[in-house]
Amino acid sequence: MKTFSKSSHLRNVLAKNKLSGKTIAFVPTMGNLHEGHIQLMRQAKKMADIVVASIFVNPLQFGANEDLESYPRTLSADKEKLFTEGVDYLLFPDVEEIYPEGMDKQTLIVVPALSDTLCGANRPGHFAGVATVVTKLFQIVQPDIAIFGKKDYQQLAIIEKMVKDLCMPINIVGVETARDVDGLALSSRNGFLTEEQRSIAPALHQTLLECRDAIACGFDSYQALEDYCTEALKHAGFEPDYFSVRDAETLQAVTCDTEEIVILAAAKLGKPRLIDNVTLTLNPSQDWGMLAVH
Ligand code: PAF
Numbered sequence: 001m002k003t004f005s006k007s008s009h010l011r012n013v014l015a016k017n018k019l020s021g022k023t024i025a026f027v028p029t030m031g032n033l034h035e036g037h038i039q040l041m042r043q044a045k046k047m048a049d050i051v052v053a054s055i056f057v058n059p060l061q062f063g064a065n066e067d068l069e070s071y072p073r074t075l076s077a078d079k080e081k082l083f084t085e086g087v088d089y090l091l092f093p094d095v096e097e098i099y100p101e102g103m104d105k106q107t108l109i110v111v112p113a114l115s116d117t118l119c120g121a122n123r124p125g126h127f128a129g130v131a132t133v134v135t136k137l138f139q140i141v142q143p144d145i146a147i148f149g150k151k152d153y154q155q156l157a158i159i160e161k162m163v164k165d166l167c168m169p170i171n172i173v174g175v176e177t178a179r180d181v182d183g184l185a186l187s188s189r190n191g192f193l194t195e196e197q198r199s200i201a202p203a204l205h206q207t208l209l210e211c212r213d214a215i216a217c218g219f220d221s222y223q224a225l226e227d228y229c230t231e232a233l234k235h236a237g238f239e240p241d242y243f244s245v246r247d248a249e250t251l252q253a254v255t256c257d258t259e260e261i262v263i264l265a266a267a268k269l270g271k272p273r274l275i276d277n278v279t280l281t282l283n284p285s286q287d288w289g290m291l292a293v294h
Contacts (some may be wrong), residue, residue, distance in 0.1 A: 001083045003090045007045045007098075007140040010091050014052070022049040022232045026143035027133060031055040032072040032188035036178035043086040043175050052141050053082050054091040060103050061129030067271075072188055073081050073190065091140065098136060110164070111158045114251050118154050118264055119275065122241055130155055131162050136171060146170050150179040151185045153277045155266055158253055177276070179205070189272040197269045203236040204265055208278045211245070211263050215280055222254060229265070238267035238274075248279055258282065 004010040014024060025041045025048035029247050044051045055078055077093070082090055100105055108128045114120075115127035138146065148156045156174050161293035170217040178186045183205035184198075193201055207229050214225055222245040233240045246252060248260035 001079070001085050001090055002094055003079065005092055005094065005097065007020060007091065007093060010052070010089060010139055011142075012055050013089065014050070017050050017108075018085050023145070024048055024050045024052060024141065024143045024146040025147060026137070026141045026145045027051065027053045027087075027091060028136040028137050029053060029055055030057045030071065030188070031078050032074050032191070033078045034186045034188065034249075034260050036083060036149055036151065036186040038081060039178050040149060040175050041082065041087055043173060044145070044147050045086055047145050047147075047165070050089070051085075051087045052089045052139075052143065053087045054137055055091055056091070056137070057135065058096060058098070058129060058133040059095060060106065060133055061126050063123055063126065066123075067189075070192075071180075072191060083223075091137070091193070094136065098133065105269070106132065107143065109162060109166075113160050114154065114158045114161055118242055118244060119252060119266055120154070121265065127158050129167055134159055135162070135166075135168075138168060143170055145173055147173045147175060150174045151187065153253060153262060157249075163228065183209075185274070185276045187274065189274065192270075194270060197272075198236075200237045201269055201274060203233065204238065204267060204269075204274055204276050205278075207232050207236075207243070208276055211243075212280050213262075215245070215261060215263075233265070235266050238269050241266040241268065243267075 025044035027044050029037055037058045041051060056069050072128040093253055096145060100117050109131040111131055139278055140145050150156060152157065160172050180186065182202040184202045211225050211229050219225065226245060230240045230243045242264055243265045245254060245261060245263050247254050247258040248262040254261055259282055261280045261282060266273060
């Protein structure tokens with residue numbers, strides 16, 4: 001695996017690969033790689049000739065009071081994992097490489113329809129930061145395919161919309177959330193949980209599953225379910241940010257046209273803020289009966 005800190009150097013190498021007809025899959029990350037990231041790399045390997053990963057802790061997507069400084073940085077362990085998975089190229093730029101003129105006057109990519117709700121409601125500018133850096137990375141790598149985890153459901157929806165709206169010729173692929181045996185979604189932030197918090201953390205996924213079961217059984221008072229689940233999370237020791245039942249495509253309230261539901265939650269458990277989601281495909285012909293769950 002070859003590591004590049006300069007985007008122009010990576011671009012030159014990739015141009016040669018493209019000329020010889022090779023397809024490129026790209027996996028952008030912020031490092032501190034865990035099994036969830038590894039599954040993204042494996043998916044990338046299956047789908048293209050060349051796999052490019054990036055590690056860049058993007059300051060533009062962190063708010064003033066967020067964990068930019070303490071975000072875990074584990075480059076040598078990450079490189080070892082990427083090498084083991086057969087990743088071909090790693091882009092590891094510094095902040096000046098990505099934002100040479102600083103971030104204040106950076107042109108921003110904003111996906112208005114999906115960015116101000118859920119995680120965006122309490123993290124102003126977060127998704128503009130994500131969409132902007134992903135666009136820059138896409139411009140550098142120019143991949144055929146880009147792979148993202150479904151744990152960050154809203155992020156994936158925003159990137160899919162951005163790619164469509166801006167006619168980017170990139171196939172966006174979402175990969176199922178990797179979980180620990182007790183259901184906790186894998187995340188770089190799990191490492192900040194104390195032993196006691198770690199034992200409480202699976203309750204987030206459990207509560208999402210209970211909510212999904214209730215809907216699958218025909219319970220359609222979503223507000224009541226959201227309130228009940230929010231209280232359940234508080235009772236377990238979380239500080240919920242939101243617990244929300246939404247249309248999986250629009251991320252707006254469920255309507256009679258909704259074909260798939262997504263239930264999303266974000267909650268702080270001590271310092272770390274955990275997010276997770278589950279989906280439920282509705283079968284209109286069976287009067288809102290359950291068809292498939294993820
Ligand atoms: O999901 C992440 O790790 C980041 O938001 C991403 C997509 C790499 C952009 O910085």
